[in-house]
Amino acid sequence: MSTFLLEIVTPERKVYAEPANMIVVKGVEGELGILPNHIPMVTPLRIAAVTVKKQGAKDEQIAVHGGFMEVRRDKVVILAESAELPGQINLERAQAAKGRAEQRLAAKKDQIDFKRAELALQRAMTRINVGGGQ
Incomplete structure (x- = not known):
C-alpha cells in the first residue's frame, strides 16, 4: 500500500513528520479523508484531532488547534496554530x-x-x- 509524508508544523516547531497511508481531518466544510495521490488542495481546519492511519499499526491521534492543510500528491502539510501529540x-x-x-x-x-x-x-x-x- 502506498504512503505519503505527513508533516504537522506550528510556528514554534515541527510536531510530526512520518509516512502515513491515510489521514482524517476536520475541515471547516466537514470531515476529509486524505489518501496517497489525492488531488492537490488547501483548506482551513477546525480545532479537532487528526487521525493518522498506518498499515499494520494502531491509529494515531494528534490534537490540532486550527490552521490550514496543504495536500500535494506525495505530501500533506498541516500548518497549525498549535498541535500536541498524546504524550505531550x-x-x-x-x-x-x-x-x-x-x-x-x-x-x-x-x-x-x-x-x-x-x-x-x-x-x-x-x-x-x-x-x-x-
Missing part, C-alpha cells in the same frame, strides 16, 4: 481549561467572550479526547 498533553490542565470555558459560556457576557470561551472549550475537548487515549 496534560489532562489535568485540559480538564481545568474545560471547566473554565464552560463557566464562561454559562455566564453569557458579551459575544467576544462567548466566542473565545467556545474556542477554548473546543481546544480543551480535543486535548482530552487525544490525551485520554494514550
Whole structure:
C-alpha cells in the first residue's frame, strides 16, 4: 500500500513528520479523508484531532488547534496554530481549561467572550479526547 509524508508544523516547531497511508481531518466544510495521490488542495481546519492511519499499526491521534492543510500528491502539510501529540498533553490542565470555558459560556457576557470561551472549550475537548487515549 502506498504512503505519503505527513508533516504537522506550528510556528514554534515541527510536531510530526512520518509516512502515513491515510489521514482524517476536520475541515471547516466537514470531515476529509486524505489518501496517497489525492488531488492537490488547501483548506482551513477546525480545532479537532487528526487521525493518522498506518498499515499494520494502531491509529494515531494528534490534537490540532486550527490552521490550514496543504495536500500535494506525495505530501500533506498541516500548518497549525498549535498541535500536541498524546504524550505531550496534560489532562489535568485540559480538564481545568474545560471547566473554565464552560463557566464562561454559562455566564453569557458579551459575544467576544462567548466566542473565545467556545474556542477554548473546543481546544480543551480535543486535548482530552487525544490525551485520554494514550
